[in-house]
Amino acid sequence: TGGMMDNILHSKLYRPGSVAYVSRSGGMSNELNNIISKSTNGVYEGVAIGGDRYPGTVFMDHILRYQADPEVKMIVLLGEVGGVEEYDVCEAIKTKKITKPLVAWCIGTCAGMFTSEVQFGHAGSCANSDRETATAKNAALRAAGAQVPESFDDLGETIHIVYLSLVQSGVVVPKPEVPPPTVPMDYSWARELGLIRKPASFMTSICDERGQELLYAGIPITDVLKQDMGIGGVISLLWFQRALPPYVCQFWEMCLMVTADHGPAVSGAHNTIVCARAGKDLVSSLVSGLLTIGDRFGGALDESAKQFSGAYDSGLIPMEFVNSMRKKGQLIMGIGHRVKSINNPDMRVKIIKDFVLENFPSTPLLNYALEVEKITTSKKPNLILNVDGVIAVSFCDLLRNSGSFTREEAAEYIEMGSINSLFVLGRSIGFIGHYMDQKRLKQGLYRHPWDDISYVLPEQYN
Numbered sequence: 001t002g003g004m005m006d007n008i009l010h011s012k013l014y015r016p017g018s019v020a021y022v023s024r025s026g027g028m029s030n031e032l033n034n035i036i037s038k039s040t041n042g043v044y045e046g047v048a049i050g051g052d053r054y055p056g057t058v059f060m061d062h063i064l065r066y067q068a069d070p071e072v073k074m075i076v077l078l079g080e081v082g083g084v085e086e087y088d089v090c091e092a093i094k095t096k097k098i099t100k101p102l103v104a105w106c107i108g109t110c111a112g113m114f115t116s117e118v119q120f121g122h123a124g125s126c127a128n129s130d131r132e133t134a135t136a137k138n139a140a141l142r143a144a145g146a147q148v149p150e151s152f153d154d155l156g157e158t159i160h161i162v163y164l165s166l167v168q169s170g171v172v173v174p175k176p177e178v179p180p181p182t183v184p185m186d187y188s189w190a191r192e193l194g195l196i197r198k199p200a201s202f203m204t205s206i207c208d209e210r211g212q213e214l215l216y217a218g219i220p221i222t223d224v225l226k227q228d229m230g231i232g233g234v235i236s237l238l239w240f241q242r243a244l245p246p247y248v249c250q251f252w253e254m255c256l257m258v259t260a261d262h263g264p265a266v267s268g269a270h271n272t273i274v275c276a277r278a279g280k281d282l283v284s285s286l287v288s289g290l291l292t293i294g295d296r297f298g299g300a301l302d303e304s305a306k307q308f309s310g311a312y313d314s315g316l317i318p319m320e321f322v323n324s325m326r327k328k329g330q331l332i333m334g335i336g337h338r339v340k341s342i343n344n345p346d347m348r349v350k351i352i353k354d355f356v357l358e359n360f361p362s363t364p365l366l367n368y369a370l371e372v373e374k375i376t377t378s379k380k381p382n383l384i385l386n387v388d389g390v391i392a393v394s395f396c397d398l399l400r401n402s403g404s405f406t407r408e409e410a411a412e413y414i415e416m417g418s419i420n421s422l423f424v425l426g427r428s429i430g431f432i433g434h435y436m437d438q439k440r441l442k443q444g445l446y447r448h449p450w451d452d453i454s455y456v457l458p459e460q461y462n
Contacts, residue, residue, distance in 0.1 A: 009180050010037070017042025018172050019163070020066040021076035022059050024051050028078055028107070036076065039160035041174055044072050051080070059085050060092060067098055073172045074101040074162055077146070081108025081134040090144035101162045104146040105155050108134035206238050217241045231256065235425075239418065244404055247359040251398065254355060255391050255422045258348040261430025267292040272431040276438040277446040289431040293424060302420045304334030304392035308369055309414070318371040334389020335372065341381040349390045356394045362401040365393040388423070395419045 008014065011033040019040050023029040026048040036043050047062050049055045059077060066072040075098070079086045086106060092098045130136055142148040149158040166172040190196045206217055214221040217237040224233065232249025236242060264273055272289035280288070295303065311321040325332050340346040356366055369385050376383035396419075399410035413419075 005183055005186065007034070009183065010034070012037045012042045012180075014180050015042065015178055016044045016071065018071070018073040018166070019043055019076060019159070020045045020062075020069070020072040020074075021078065022046070022062040022066075023048045023078040024055075024080050025078070025107075026050070032076065032078060035156040036159060039156045040074075040163040041172065044069075053083075058088070060088050063089060063092070063098060063102075067100055072100065073166055074103070074159075076159060077102060077104040077141075079104065079106040079134075079137060081106065082132050084132060086137040087131075087140060089146070090140050093141075093144040093146060101166065102146045103155070103159050103162055104138075104141045104148055105152055106134040106137040106141070107152060109138070109151075206241060217243075219243065239421065240404075240413070242404060245402065248398060248402060248404075251352075251355065251359070251394065252422065254352060256426040256429070258352065258387060259391070259423050259426030261427070261433060264434060267297050268427060268431060269434050272434045273438055273443075274446045276435045277443045279445070282432065282435055285435045286428060286431050289434075290424065290428065293420075293427070298388075298420070298423045298427060300333040300388040301392045301395075301423055302414070302417050304332075304389050305396050305414050305419050307333055308365055308372075308389075308393050309396050312365055312368050318368060318375055322372060322375050332372065332376070334369070334386060334392050335376050336383050337386045338382070340384060340386070342377040342384055343381055346384065346387065348387050349385060352387075352390050352394065353385075356390075356397070360394070360397055360401065361403070363394070363397045364401070365396045366390070369393040391422060392419055395422070 007030070013033060017036070017040060019036050019042065021029070021032050021036065021043065023032055023046070029046055029048040032046060033043055045066070047057075049057050049059065049062070059079070063075055063077065066075050077086070077089060086104070089098070089102070089104070093102065138148050147158050147162055149155050163172065167174060185195070187196070191198065208215040208218075216224055216234065219237060224237070227233070229237075229243070230249055230253060232252040233243065235252050236244040236249055261269065264270065268289040271292050272285045275285040275288040292298075307325075311324075316324065322332070337346060340349075353366070353370075356363055360366075369389060373383075373385040396410070396414065399405050399413055400407065405413070
């Protein structure tokens with residue numbers, strides 16, 4: 001019960017003294033450490049037996065150990081009101097079982113000031129007879145030969161007088177004081193003083209929830225709402241660390257709307273539906289759909305952006321780009337549609353294209369992609385610039401020509417997959433919709449019909 005590290009050092013508990021004590025109270029033993037360190041050369045050993053009515057050990061168990069230990073030169077006993085164990089100590093002093101100087105005090109003398117019996121904090125600290133009062137036990141200890149002060153306030157002085165007599169008689173030979181061991185400063189205290197810093201586990205630059213108000217890229221959430229920044233504004237703050245022009249935010253919101261869903265037959269929605277019908281939860285079903293996103297489904301945005309921007313930056317004219325891709329045997333990502341064609345245009349593409357051409361300050365990549373479309377549709381009507389393609393090249397034009405990003409930042413955002421993030425976020429809306437739809441319709445476990453499967457097994461050999 002040495003308390004805080006400062007108190008352990010202050011009470012000199014890092015090295016042995018000549019005084020051993022036994023106390024009922026653990027809290028009061030901490031006070032004894034302090035008193036003894038000021039009055040003597042310090043504590044050799046201290047034990048608090050506890051204030052229960054039936055403790056595991058009694059005073060005499062420890063006092064007799066101290067009596068037998070040659071390193072202990074004097075003993076301190078701190079009893080309390082309740083119980084009669086102190087009388088065993090009195091008897092041991094009278095019969096010379098205890099011959100070492102013993103300073104004793106029983107706390108609880110104030111109980112006599114009350115008109116009725118008082119139960120103090122410990123279970124055993126209640127006098128059931130006059131013999132169990134602190135006053136009676138102090139008197140008995142004094143009569144038996146123990147050194148008992150007039151009050152607790154005088155306990156330190158009494159201990160000091162007994163200790164000095166032992167020094168003068170040569171029983172105690174004070175030793176040179178040893179320096180305390182080096183103790184590291186408490187981490188929290190050192191950090192508060194600014195002496196140390198904790199290395200961060202990870203870094204963040206988009207959001208801070210520690211203050212009075214949540215901040216998105218340094219902007220209080222109340223301002224985000226008051227300025228009606230919308231979902232597009234939140235994307236600009238959390239994805240790109242800056243508030244971007246309204247036309248940019250509107251473009252992103254349009255992309256989210258047109259990519260939100262494309263029916264239940266596409267692989268992502270199909271997976272989500274199958275998972276929902278298998279009784280899985282929302283997150284599991286959503287993840288099942290999201291995991292299908294890749295080069296073949298949805299992931300064409302990033303690759304489309306890289307192909308078109310690479311061709312444009314290298315100076316290839318649209319025809320050269322188309323021919324080079326044909327020679328490589330590679331598909332042009334963002335070109336082609338299963339159903340839509342030049343004669344049956346995809347209205348989603350038209351909406352985005354018209355908005356970008358009208359509102360973006362410059363659209364060189366979109367113009368380049370439209371020239372490529374003219375070449376591909378002349379060969380096959382359905383080789384149109386699809387939703388992936390128009391979003392990809394428009395996003396590149398935004399990053400490069402909006403004035404909000406450097407050329408290096410634009411290239412970095414394309415490389416890290418920020419363009420495809422629009423498809424992931426938008427399509428998550430649709431996947432969640434399919435999950436809720438299946439739950440609402442109470443659809444059972446899905447099993448694919450066998451007549452829709454081509455079973456191709458090896459021939460059986462006789």
